[in-house]
Amino acid sequence: MSAPALSIRNVSHVFGSGETAFTALREVDLDVRRGEILLLMGPSGSGKTTLLHILGGLLRPTSGSVRLNGKAIEHLGEEELSALRLKHFGFILQSYNLFPVLSATENVLVAFDLMRANLAEGRVRARELLRTVGLADKLDAFPAQLSGGQKQRIAIARALAGDPQFLLADEPTAALDADTGRKAMALFARLAHDQGRAVVIVTHDPRILPLADRIVHIEDGQIAPASDNDAQPPVFAGAPT
Amino acid sequence: MSLSDSQSLERTPGRAAPACVWRARMTGLIAWRNLVHDRVRFGVTIVGIAFATLLMGIQLGMLVNFMQTISAVVDRSGADLWIAAHGVKTVDLATPLEERRRFQALSTMGVASAEPYLLGFGYWKKPDGVLETVILIGVEPDATMGRPWDVLDGVNVHDALLSPDGVIVDRLYAAKLGVSRVGETFEINDRRVRVVGFTSGIRTFTQSPYVFMSLRKARSLATNLVHGGKTITYVPIRVADGFSREETRRKLAARMPDVDVLTSADFSGQSRAYWLFSTGAGVSIVSSSLLAMFVGVVIAAQTLYASTMDRLPEYATLRAMGGSRFYLYSIVIQQALIGGAIGYVFGMSAALLMAWAGRESSATPEIPLSLVLGIGLVIEVMCVLASLISLKKVTSINPAEVFR
Ligand SMILES: Nc1ncnc2c1ncn2[C@@H]1O[C@H](COP(=O)(O)OP(=O)(O)OP(=O)(O)O)[C@@H](O)[C@H]1O
Ligand SMILES: [Mg+2]
Numbered sequence: 013m014s015a016p017a018l019s020i021r022n023v024s025h026v027f028g029s030g031e032t033a034f035t036a037l038r039e040v041d042l043d044v045r046r047g048e049i050l051l052l053m054g055p056s057g058s059g060k061t062t063l064l065h066i067l068g069g070l071l072r073p074t075s076g077s078v079r080l081n082g083k084a085i086e087h088l089g090e091e092e093l094s095a096l097r098l099k100h101f102g103f104i105l106q107s108y109n110l111f112p113v114l115s116a117t118e119n120v121l122v123a124f125d126l127m128r129a130n131l132a133e134g135r136v137r138a139r140e141l142l143r144t145v146g147l148a149d150k151l152d153a154f155p156a157q158l159s160g161g162q163k164q165r166i167a168i169a170r171a172l173a174g175d176p177q178f179l180l181a182d183e184p185t186a187a188l189d190a191d192t193g194r195k196a197m198a199l200f201a202r203l204a205h206d207q208g209r210a211v212v213i214v215t216h217d218p219r220i221l222p223l224a225d226r227i228v229h230i231e232d233g234q235i236a237p238a239s240d241n242d243a244q245p246p247v248f249a250g251a252p253t
Numbered sequence: 254m255s256l257s258d259s260q261s262l263e264r265t266p267g268r269a270a271p272a273c274v275w276r277a278r279m280t281g282l283i284a285w286r287n288l289v290h291d292r293v294r295f296g297v298t299i300v301g302i303a304f305a306t307l308l309m310g311i312q313l314g315m316l317v318n319f320m321q322t323i324s325a326v327v328d329r330s331g332a333d334l335w336i337a338a339h340g341v342k343t344v345d346l347a348t349p350l351e352e353r354r355r356f357q358a359l360s361t362m363g364v365a366s367a368e369p370y371l372l373g374f375g376y377w378k379k380p381d382g383v384l385e386t387v388i389l390i391g392v393e394p395d396a397t398m399g400r401p402w403d404v405l406d407g408v409n410v411h412d413a414l415l416s417p418d419g420v421i422v423d424r425l426y427a428a429k430l431g432v433s434r435v436g437e438t439f440e441i442n443d444r445r446v447r448v449v450g451f452t453s454g455i456r457t458f459t460q461s462p463y464v465f466m467s468l469r470k471a472r473s474l475a476t477n478l479v480h481g482g483k484t485i486t487y488v489p490i491r492v493a494d495g496f497s498r499e500e501t502r503r504k505l506a507a508r509m510p511d512v513d514v515l516t517s518a519d520f521s522g523q524s525r526a527y528w529l530f531s532t533g534a535g536v537s538i539v540s541s542s543l544l545a546m547f548v549g550v551v552i553a554a555q556t557l558y559a560s561t562m563d564r565l566p567e568y569a570t571l572r573a574m575g576g577s578r579f580y581l582y583s584i585v586i587q588q589a590l591i592g593g594a595i596g597y598v599f600g601m602s603a604a605l606l607m608a609w610a611g612r613e614s615s616a617t618p619e620i621p622l623s624l625v626l627g628i629g630l631v632i633e634v635m636c637v638l639a640s641l642i643s644l645k646k647v648t649s650i651n652p653a654e655v656f657r
Contacts, residue, residue, distance in 0.1 A: 091578065094572060112290070121279060174574075
């Protein structure tokens with residue numbers, strides 16, 4: 013397995029200050045490697061989303077270090093972090109937040125626009141991505157005309173638009189039925205195992221477990237002591253070992 | 254391994270695209286769709302901006318009209334300098350001046366010509382016996398300055414002023430004076446006058462029409478001004494080639510310290526300032542224009558802010574995806590600019606239409622191209638200012654907060 017592309021050391025995060033201070037993460041160490049699907053699991057409120065945000069440069073930790081490809085990023089400013097996210101990360105967040113005024117294709121196209129891509133090519137690619145997530149017949153539909161699962165799939169397509177090295181997903185299959193959920197997972201597996209991306213998924217969905225290369229449990233802002241989950245061998249059929 | 258490591262990124266078409274691709278493609282689309290998405294809000298925005306534009310156009314158009322009207326007889330006189338009785342406030346409120354001032358002027362270096370000019374009030378009696386106050390302007394028939402301009406139907410001013418009792422009035426006031434055609438006779442101050450020609454578009458600020466006539470006729474009518482039959486009110490002067498106006502003005506003023514010697518520009522400006530600022534008319538026009546603009550800005554700011562608030566989660570998503578602050582700004586600002594432009598087009602069209610419809614009336618907004626463009630610029634700048642509060646909101650977006 014390759015060197016960690018993303019690693020955090022001794023990361024703590026405190027929300028608020030004074031009497032209302034709440035420690036959401038406590039001295040967490042975690043490595044994310046290319047080519048693996050890493051699951052973050054744990055009870056509600058345990059700090060999974062907070063950890064994902066810190067991994068993706070959406071949130072600066074109160075203390076500790078975050079290294080992306082060996083470079084510390086925890087001290088970068090808003091705009092630098094933003095540029096970094098554009099270059100390296102794809103997010104599928106808990107709320108999809110699609111532009112209601114843009115069609116499915118246009119919502120994905122925005123990602124290409126952010127990258128200053130050629131929009132004609134971007135449009136072709138956006139449609140390809142939407143077909144990949146099973147929305148071939150909804151390319152020009154607006155979010156209001158779509159189901160929750162369909163919207164979630166647009167969000168997935170949008171996250172993949174940048175061909176990110178790191179795909180960070182917060183409950184990406186929550187709104188999907190068994191079949192589309194499985195397809196989405198197969199897509200994530202392809203990204204990790206065939207294309208060498210790092211995929212980090214926060215989930216409660218037991219259907220995903222078989223695809224995971226590694227599972228990290230979080231409880232009360234801390235990584236639960238290494239369990240047998242951690243050593244679980246990749247189950248994904250055909251995954252490179 | 255470096256931050257710029259980009260293994261297998263080459264397959265993304267976008268990253269290889271040339272930098273010259275226009276940046277605002279999607280932002281413009283998002284701005285437009287955001288703007289029209291909520292029909293009611295869109296309508297309110299457009300109506301607000303359109304009304305602000307319309308009001309500004311009409312108000313400032315009236316101001317332009319007033320300014321042009323007030324000083325028209327000075328501006329269109331062809332004179333470089335004016336001698337007036339000491340303390341003159343505005344051209345229409347003339348006080349008597351001795352005619353010898355003209356001869357004094359003529360004997361001053363740099364003066365090419367100096368002519369007598371009389372302006373006074375009179376009462377015009379209509380056929381039905383009703384009296385109208387008019388402003389009499391008397392010049393010599395062969396005057397080169399201060400003659401009526403824009404005379405209709407090829408009437409020769411010289412001959413018209415020479416003809417017995419001949420007067421020239423403006424078409425705009427024909428109805429007011431009860432005139433229907435050339436040749437009709439009326440009375441001013443109980444003496445006979447005969448309409449021998451019409452001008453077109455010479456308005457008066459006071460709405461008392463100008464009546465042009467010969468100096469001799471004016472003297473016989475303006476009884477209130479006459480002492481000894483040698484009275485005039487102004488001496489318009491043309492400065493000889495090669496002499497400076499200001500220099501000549503100073504020479505004349507030094508020679509005649511007990512009268513006012515003004516350049517046409519100063520006389521014109523002083524006349525405008527008198528009506529517009531000492532009477533408060535100008536202040537009220539300017540302040541109501543500012544108010545209209547302010548109301549437009551507040552409406553635009555309000556609707557834009559509401560629409561920005563509606564989109565905060567989406568803006569936060571753009572931010573999470575790596576959009577720069579500038580990307581978000583450009584959406585909000587374009588939304589403001591597009592809304593402003595649409596409202597402006599409606600408002601300005603209405604203002605121009607109203608000005609056009611009133612072109613035959615004696616007081617109609619005058620909206621020159623510079624005003625059309627100026628108001629457009631002001632509206633767009635105001636719309637950008639109106640978006641500042643929304644920009645501040647967008648700046649403070651923290652995606653991690655929004656997606657908790
Ligand atoms: N901005 C904030 N201010 C204060 N407390 C916060 C803030 N964000 C998160 N928290 C707290 O931090 C803890 C961790 O939150 P987090 O969103 O990471 O949980 P989670 O594991 O993702 O939960 P869930 O599975 O319900 O999404 C929670 O107790 C939450 O109340
Ligand atoms: Mg969460």
